[in-house]
Amino acid sequence: MPNERLRAVLASTGWTYAELADAAGVDPKSVERWVNLGRTPRRTTALKAAEALGEDVHALWPALRQAxxxxxxxxxxxxxxxxxxxxxxxxxxxxxxxxxxxxxxxxxxxxxxxxxxxxxxxxxxxxxxxxxxxxxxxxxxxxxxxxxxxxxxxxxxxxxxxxxxxxxxxxxxxxxxxxxxxxxxxxxxxxxxxxxxxxxxxxxxxxxxxxxxxxxxxxxxxxxxxxxxxxxxxxxxxxxxxxxxxxxxxxx
The missing domain is CATH 3.30.870.10 (Endonuclease Chain A)
Structure with missing residues (x-):
């Protein structure tokens, strides 16, 4: 299932997959999978991405709240x-x-x-x-x-x-x-x-x-x-x- 919250944030801020990938230290393909396939990154990577976007990490990836x-x-x-x-x-x-x-x-x-x-x-x-x-x-x-x-x-x-x-x-x-x-x-x-x-x-x-x-x-x-x-x-x-x-x- 796509991550519509992340998609909306990227669209509203103008960030590209490549720019977010660079900020988070991953490949642009990984960001594409976060958005289109709803993949959840590792916690440290997610924190970097959320900080770059100025968003709450749990709002972008609620699964990180799970035990x-x-x-x-x-x-x-x-x-x-x-x-x-x-x-x-x-x-x-x-x-x-x-x-x-x-x-x-x-x-x-x-x-x-x-x-x-x-x-x-x-x-x-x-x-x-x-x-x-x-x-x-x-x-x-x-x-x-x-x-x-x-x-x-x-x-x-x-x-x-x-x-x-x-x-x-x-x-x-x-x-x-x-x-x-x-x-x-x-x-x-x-x-x-x-x-x-x-x-x-x-x-x-x-x-x-x-x-x-x-x-x-x-x-x-x-x-x-x-x-x-x-x-x-x-x-x-x-x-x-x-x-x-x-x-x-x-x-x-």
């Missing part, structure tokens, strides 16, 4: 996303909605969840009512590690505001049986979103906001694997975290 299938890396790896921005919020929601026993969330803020899915608290309340034990740990805005993270991301005090916003989003859950809310001040290497035997791991990269860092979706395959390593990491942070007043204490 890359795991090869023989690990039997626990369900999917790998190049950056969190490639991952629809619906994936987070679907994973959490499948939980029947446990939901664990470890973040600094992750306010994107509530902003993109305002019913998140309702979902968590529903899961708790069905017997899920839910533990949520958000960043302590007064922690030195939070302040350092803000400097690394070049957001300054912005991350502190996001941590406070996250706490505000979750406060209506205080007192709900089965849900416990804590704040932590750890150096966070990954944000974790666990639902039973599945976990979405958002890596943290120095100087890069979490939305620009990779996400891997894991499903527990055997004891002692990658999943258990991240689950153990959550438990270790949880032990250091401070309960927010009004939380209902669940099992750890």
């Amino acid at each position: 890359r299938r795991a090869r023989t890396v690990s039997p626990e790896l369900v999917a790998l996303y190049v950056q969190r921005a490639d991952l629809p919020v619906s994936v987070f929601v679907e994973v959490l909605a499948q939980a029947r026993q446990r939901i664990d969330v470890l973040v600094y803020a992750a306010v994107f969840l509530h902003e993109a899915y305002p019913r998140l608290n309702d979902l968590l309340i529903e899961r708790a009512a069905e017997g899920c034990m839910i533990r949520i740990a958000v960043g302590d805005a007064d922690s030195a590690n939070i302040h350092q993270r803000g400097r690394e991301e070049k957001f300054g005090h912005g991350i502190e505001s996001r941590c406070r916003n996250a706490l505000t989003h979750y406060r209506p859950l205080l007192g709900v049986p089965g849900i416990e809310l804590r704040t932590h001040g750890t150096t966070l290497y990954n944000s974790l979103y666990r639902a039973d035997d599945q976990v979405l791991v958002n890596a943290h990269i120095w100087g890069v906001n979490a939305y620009g860092a990779p996400v891997w979706h894991l499903r527990r395959n055997s004891h002692g694997g990658m999943f258990d390593a991240y689950a153990g990491s959550f438990d270790a942070v949880w032990e250091t975290a401070r309960p927010v007043g009004g939380s209902t204490h669940g099992t750890d």
Whole structure:
């Protein structure tokens, strides 16, 4: 199927196949195939082409938003996303909605969840009512590690505001049986979103906001694997975290 969006951009800007090929470092025949056959270039090539055209790379090639299938890396790896921005919020929601026993969330803020899915608290309340034990740990805005993270991301005090916003989003859950809310001040290497035997791991990269860092979706395959390593990491942070007043204490 032709890439009509790319065709229209080329027509409106006056770019030729040869000019775009030169900007992207490919043969003009490749650009022709992008347009007429709907071929999707490699991500690095697509980024060069999109930058040259002044367009959003995902608008030109939506397929680049899709998860890359795991090869023989690990039997626990369900999917790998190049950056969190490639991952629809619906994936987070679907994973959490499948939980029947446990939901664990470890973040600094992750306010994107509530902003993109305002019913998140309702979902968590529903899961708790069905017997899920839910533990949520958000960043302590007064922690030195939070302040350092803000400097690394070049957001300054912005991350502190996001941590406070996250706490505000979750406060209506205080007192709900089965849900416990804590704040932590750890150096966070990954944000974790666990639902039973599945976990979405958002890596943290120095100087890069979490939305620009990779996400891997894991499903527990055997004891002692990658999943258990991240689950153990959550438990270790949880032990250091401070309960927010009004939380209902669940099992750890």
